[in-house]
Amino acid sequence: TGHLISAADLSRDDAVLILDTAEEMARVADRPIKKLPTLRGRTVVNLFFEDSTRTRISFEAAEKRLSADVINFTAKGSSVSKGESLKDTAQTLEAMGVDAVVIRHSASGAPFRLATSGWIDAAVINAGDGTHQHPTQALLDAFTMRRRLLGRDAGLGRDLAGRRITLVGDVLHSRVARSNVDLLHTLGADVTLVAPPTLLPVGVETWPCEVSYDLDRVLSKSDAVMMLRVQRERMNAAFFPTEREYSRRYGLDGDRMAKMPGHALVMHPGPMVRGMEITADVADSERCTAVEQVANGVSIRMAVLYLLLGGNEPAVTHTRPTAA
């Protein structure tokens, strides 16, 4: 069984195959009847130990569009509150005949443990683990960039070679940033991180990207600027510049957006903290792809489920998490 644990596990060809398959899946979403019979008779569990809106709902939509049987599990309201372990929870689900587990967990490494422990035989898909990885987010972001920058048909079979992508904000706590840096590097893009020094992780100098502290200098040289959510819930107050200082130096407002090239995208994985990392006028502008990213997430998750469960498996392996 293949798994998808980390964006770092994907080769360039794996990633392009997933992006191309997602374009095929998007054509299904354009039809009046949005369903394929591909996963009929297969059971997928969405195992969410941490809150989610976009990822949980889009996985469920993707599974239903592929005709899978879907079981939704959230830790809140389950026997996890009585002290049941991840192992016992997983084996309870396995006993019900599960083919794939989509897992979100606050602990970095939980999906890796599930995939490699021998507790279950099902395919494991990481839907976000702690500060480690969120591979389907990086894939839907790359899909959005390729479509917008290269074109829907012209992009097929191609990567993002030479495109300049800037990620701004709370890199320290961001699994989205880690997954994006890994995948964008694999796809040939030039990535720059912009963040306050206190919100960069130890060892960032070994990542395959540049680091800058000056957003205004980087904006005019970017094909896409991805704003990261400031994750106050994972943060010790001492880490943080004041909110006003943060917005002034690292927030994207209309004046800053005007410095970007005309074709450049404003991206955000959601949920957005309006007024902190992005102003409402920028979030609501034509250039902001946040809502489009959510729609593309369904196509990407259909592609991943199809390739792992229904089609030819890409060479997706697993890597022990090293972040945080």
Ligand code: CP
């Ligand atoms: N982008 C993202 O992972 O959003 P959710 O936490 O709402 O799933």
